[in-house]
Amino acid sequence: MAADLRVLHLGFEDPLMPGAGGGSVRTHQINRRLVDLGFEVTVLTTTYPGARERVQDGVHYVPVGIGQGRNRLTRLLGYIARLPVEARRRRHRADLVVEDFFAPFSTMAAPRWTGRPTIGMVQWLHARDKARQYRLPLHWLERWGVRSHTRLIAVSQGTADKLAALNPAASVEVVGNGIDPESLEGETVLGRHVLFIGRLELHLKGLDLLLAAWAQAAPRIGDRLIIAGTGPDRERLERLIESLGVADSVDLVGWVSGERKHALVRSARLVVVPSRHETFGLVAVEALAGGTPVIIFDIPCLREVVPAGCGWKVAPFDVGALASELALRYGSEAELLDAGRRGRDFARGFDWDAQAQRQAHIYRSGVGVPLAST
Structure with missing residues (x-):
């Protein structure tokens, strides 16, 4: 039977790659549901040691690159070099191309070279920050690429507003993320440790700010900060922990997923999301689903998901204020339990099935399929 719609997704990151971020989780959760709706979905990802072409939950994954992609730079360069070639080879099998934005410059301006209707899927839009970090004009590449698109999907209203500022002529629609229903299971309890989960990137994820605040707050809290995740700044993070004198109260536990991740969230008293930039804040929603309150910096996108x-x-980015808030909230047991129950009720609204239906509607309209078919 012919597929409802054939989608070629330029997905960048493979969800099975060690240390893969939340963007690849979203890609898979949406695409597996699109397959259930009758779509045919192929995802082109970066290569990495152990990567292989496969079908997972009905979604066809194809790693592209040069060599084995043993480090972040070779994966990125190989993907950039091979992606247009591989996409053009497969375009006869695609009704629609979806370009996932990725670091460090967001978009390769895919509508200019795919030869098919193309929609931008925006889960990452931080090129200006990377431009400051690397002292390269990456934000100009981002602006040029965003202006190549006429249709975009953003994962939050804050991201949609930024896209509209970069390209006022584009149609921008918001389709948020969802959560694993299993994360809502279990009772709301008062945990012990303070928790960070995410990619180990000191600046973007604000780990330098969190550790500086922890150095001030730890003596008043008397418990541990657990940092879960992998990433390019692991060694820098370890050095910073030592230099701040907090090695005896900080645990690095590596990458966590599935039930281990759910258990770690449920056993935490607080989850901290100290990011300087976010496009959605999936970790915050997952924490709320587990009944664990969240402390965030008051920035766009994050404030949308922590009411x-x-x-x-x-x-x-106020280290002193973060330290004070950590110490104050850690001891407020009644407030923590109440916030945990409220957060879980709020998180129930993040439904992958509903988000996939909305994305399917946008995809169909993007290639002129009558909307009544949804």
Whole structure:
């Protein structure tokens, strides 16, 4: 039987790659549901040691690159070099191309070379920050690429607003993320440790700010900060922990997923998301689903997913304020339990099935399929 729609997804990151981020989780969760709706989906990802072409939950994954992609730079360069070639080879099998934005410059301006209707899927839009980090004009590449698109999907309203500013002529629609229903299971309990989960990138994820705040707050808290994740700054992170004198109260536990991740969230008293930039804040929603309140910096996108009563907002990048909030909230047991229950109720609204239906509707309209078919 012919597929409802054949989608070629330029997905960058493979969800099975060690250390893969939340973007690849979203890609898979949406695409597997699109397959269930009758779509045919092929995802082109970067290569990495052990990568292989496969079908997972009905989604066809194809790693592209040069060599084995043994490190972040070779994966990126190989993907950039091979992606247009591989996409053009497969375009006769695609009704629609979806370009996932990725670091460090967001978009390769895919509509200019795919030869098929193309929609931008925006889960990453931080090129200006990377431009400052690397002292390269990456934000100009991002602007040029965004202006190549006429249709874009953003994972949050904050990201949609940024896209509209970069390209006022584009149609931008918001389709958020979802959560694993299993994360909502179990009772809301008062945990012990403070938890960070995410990619180990000191600047973007604000780990330098969190550790500086922890150095101030730890003596008043008397428990541990657990940092879960992998990433390019692991060694720098270890050195910073030593230099701040907090090695005896910080645990690095590596990459976690599945039930281990759910258990770690449920056993935490607080989850901290100290990012300087986010496009959605999936970790925050997953924490709320587990009944664990969240402390965030009050920045766009994050404030959308941590409403009043479910956690606490701190003035952006204020280390002293973060330290004070950590110490204050850690001891407020009644407030923590109440916030945990409220957060879980809020998180129930993040449904992967509903988000996939909305994305399917946008995909069909992007290639002129009558919307009544949804």
